[in-house]
Amino acid sequence: DVKVTQSSRYLVKRTGEKVFLECVQDMDHENMFWYRQDPGLGLRLIYFSYDVKMKEKGDIPEGYSVSREKKERFSLILESASTNQTSMYLCASSRGQGSPYYEQYFGPGTRLTVT
Amino acid sequence: DQQVKQNSPSLSVQEGRISILNCDYTNSMFDYFLWYKKYPAEGPTFLISISSIKDKNEDGRFTVFLNKSAKHLSLHIVPSQPGDSAVYFCAATDLIAGGTSYGKLTFGQGTILTVHP
Numbered sequence: 425d426v427k428v429t430q431s432s433r434y435l436v437k438r439t440g441e442k443v444f445l446e447c448v449q450d451m452d453h454e455n456m457f458w459y460r461q462d463p464g465l466g467l468r469l470i471y472f473s474y475d476v477k478m479k480e481k482g483d484i485p486e487g488y489s490v491s492r493e494k495k496e497r498f499s500l501i502l503e504s505a506s507t508n509q510t511s512m513y514l515c516a517s518s519r520g521q522g523s524p525y526y527e528q529y530f531g532p533g534t535r536l537t538v539t
Numbered sequence: 540d541q542q543v544k545q546n547s548p549s550l551s552v553q554e555g556r557i558s559i560l561n562c563d564y565t566n567s568m569f570d571y572f573l574w575y576k577k578y579p580a581e582g583p584t585f586l587i588s589i590s591s592i593k594d595k596n597e598d599g600r601f602t603v604f605l606n607k608s609a610k611h612l613s614l615h616i617v618p619s620q621p622g623d624s625a626v627y628f629c630a631a632t633d634l635i636a637g638g639t640s641y642g643k644l645t646f647g648q649g650t651i652l653t654v655h656p
Binding site: 428465467469474482514516519526528531 | 571582632648
């Protein structure tokens with residue numbers, strides 16, 4: 425079974441802090457993704473990566489950056505946390521382009537509260 | 540610009556009845572569609588998918604219908620069970636068109652399904 429793990433289930437941070445969210449997958453997937461989930465807005469893509477050191481902006485990248493130094497690990501960084509970044513953050517991975525399915529496997533999520 | 544829309548935030552059905560969840564899309568490049576199910580405190584899990592070359596796909600109690608001309612898809616759950624109570628997300632991508640989407644999915648807002656015993 426594919427396993428995607430996220431470093432924390434719950435985080436509370438103060439405004440202005442630098443925040444790191446870590447995600448690890450164990451299926452040698454090429455693609456990794458970071459989403460945030462907010463009520464009424466669904467899942468919105470922040471950033472994704474299709475290879476080590478490669479990244480692309482999603483729909484809402486402002487205020488975030490990412491790092492992918494190893495294939496299995498994808499980090500989301502909030503450079504200076506703000507209250508409007510309070511949300512559920514979900515990491516996902518999928519097999520590379522050319523696969524028959526673009527099914528994404530999700531981690532359990534990190535509930536981040538910025539106060 | 541919401542390219543995938545689930546206009547019903549919630550749906551309530553009785554156990555044993557049919558649940559129908561709807562999804563509309565605007566991007567004509569989308570050619571592969573997926574449904575995900577999410578329980579509280581868990582990540583979404585893949586449920587069922589459909590390619591644009593089909594108009595129906597079944598997997599047990601779950602059937603997805605695709606109407607390309609209307610840019611509409613629906614998920615039917617028959618019979619509904621209390622354990623089906625969850626948030627359901629519709630998602631779309633441009634898989635077959637060979638786009639450079641790298642497996643990127645566009646999700647709808649989600650529909651909360653509650654199945655009453």
